[in-house]
Amino acid sequence: MLKGLYTAYTGMLNEQNRMDVLTNNLANSATVGFKKEGSTSQGFDNVLAYRIKDMEGSGTWRDVNIGIGTPGVKIGENYVDYSQGAFRETGNTFDVAISGTGFFNIEFTNKAGETSTMYTRDGNFSLTKEGYLVTKDGDFVIGTNANGSQGHIQIDPNIQAAIDQTGRIIQNDKVVGQIRVSDFEDYNYLERYGENCFIPVEGAQIIEPDAKVVSGYLEQSNVQTVEEMVNLISVTRQYEANQKIIQTYDTSLEIAVNRLGKV
Numbered sequence: 001m002l003k004g005l006y007t008a009y010t011g012m013l014n015e016q017n018r019m020d021v022l023t024n025n026l027a028n029s030a031t032v033g034f035k036k037e038g039s040t041s042q043g044f045d046n047v048l049a050y051r052i053k054d055m056e057g058s059g060t061w062r063d064v065n066i067g068i069g070t071p072g073v074k075i076g077e078n079y080v081d082y083s084q085g086a087f088r089e090t091g092n093t094f095d096v097a098i099s100g101t102g103f104f105n106i107e108f109t110n111k112a113g114e115t116s117t118m119y120t121r122d123g124n125f126s127l128t129k130e131g132y133l134v135t136k137d138g139d140f141v142i143g144t145n146a147n148g149s150q151g152h153i154q155i156d157p158n159i160q161a162a163i164d165q166t167g168r169i170i171q172n173d174k175v176v177g178q179i180r181v182s183d184f185e186d187y188n189y190l191e192r193y194g195e196n197c198f199i200p201v202e203g204a205q206i207i208e209p210d211a212k213v214v215s216g217y218l219e220q221s222n223v224q225t226v227e228e229m230v231n232l233i234s235v236t237r238q239y240e241a242n243q244k245i246i247q248t249y250d251t252s253l254e255i256a257v258n259r260l261g262k263v
Contacts, residue, residue, distance in 0.1 A: 003071060008245040010072030014041050015239040017075045022232045025223045033085070033122030033196040034221035036228075040076030082187055085121075085222035087214065093161055094133065096123035097219040102183040102209030103198065105142035106135055107152070117142065118197040119182065119190070121219055131157040133169075133179070143167070143180040153177045163215035183209035 021039045028034040087097050098104070103119035110116075124136050133141040133153040140152040155161060159171045167179035184190060189204035200206075 002249060004245060005249050007072040008242040008249075010074065011242040012239055012246075014073045014075050015235050015242065017078075018235045019232065019239070021078060022228050022235065026225065026228050026232070028195055029221050029223040029225050029228070031122075031195050031221050032124050032218050033120055034223065035083075035085075035121070035196070036081050036221070036223045037078050037192075038081060039078050042074050042076045080187070080190075080192060081222060083222050085220045087217040088220050089217050091216055093163060093215055094125045094127060095216060095218050096125060096163060096167075096179065097121075097214045097217040098123065098181060098209075098211045099214050100209065100211035102181040102211040105180045105182055106197065107140040107142055108193075108197070109139065116199070118193060118199055120197045122196045123213075124218055127155070127157045129157060131155050133177075141179060144178040146174070146176045153179065163213060165212040165214070167213040179213060181209045181211055181213065183207050183211070 018039045018041075021037050025036045028036075082101075084099070087099075096104075098121060103121060104123055106118045106120055108116055108118040118139075120135075122135070125133050125141055126136070128134055131154045133143070133155070135141065142151065143153040144150055145152075145154060153169070155169055155171060155176045161176075162170045163179070164170065167181055168175045169177040169179070183206070184200065185205040185207050186203075189201050190198040191201050193199050
């Protein structure tokens with residue numbers, strides 16, 4: 001095998017993965033609560049190359065080391081950057097953002113009608129005509145009601161409300177509900193779902209958050225558009241460099257097969 005071809009091929013695959021991550025970040029640069037992703041790459045372990053059954057200088061069959069090879073790069077794991085995004089003021093009481101760590105609790109219903117709890121930093125909430133606090137997709141926000149029961153938050157939609165920094169919803173100077181905020185001991189046990197939701201996997205440990213709820217604001221994506229564009233240009237250049245290596249090998253092989261073979 002021509003090692004250069006394989007090295008360039010794995011390099012192109014790695015740059016393609018990086019480009020997929022960067023373009024997804026750019027596509028969600030305006031998505032509320034979106035956390036950008038990053039990619040990693042790993043070099044294959046150095047391996048010795050052998051000549052199999054070589055008789056040179058010994059008269060007997062043996063395997064001979066002929067050097068160390070580095071067969072390209074392999075795609076590593078992608079990761080999520082959970083750093084906080086900038087806040088945008090909306091003036092809407094039920095637009096809330098989390099200052100600090102933690103996630104809002106959402107009851108998500110899939111197409112099969114199955115429900116599960118998901119976690120998000122997107123606090124773009126609203127009230128239904130029945131007074132239920134829901135996301136922009138219509139999923140219920142989970143928290144505590146005035147009677148202390150846990151579950152869907154329901155308040156009187158006809159009375160002006162306020163939300164304090166602990167997530168408590170206040171109407172007529174009385175606490176009528178509280179938005180639940182949860183945090184996790186290790187974010188490596190969170191799996192992204194869709195654009196801005198996360199699902200805990202086996203081993204995830206819920207802890208008390210170090211956070212304040214800010215009413216009238218939304219947390220924007222933490223994607224830095226200029227930075228992502230610069231990285232995208234760099235990825236494109238590196239992809240093209242690997243492509244040129246393959247084209248050079250192709251030209252050399254064509255000469256070897258079609259011209260030198262006729263000599």
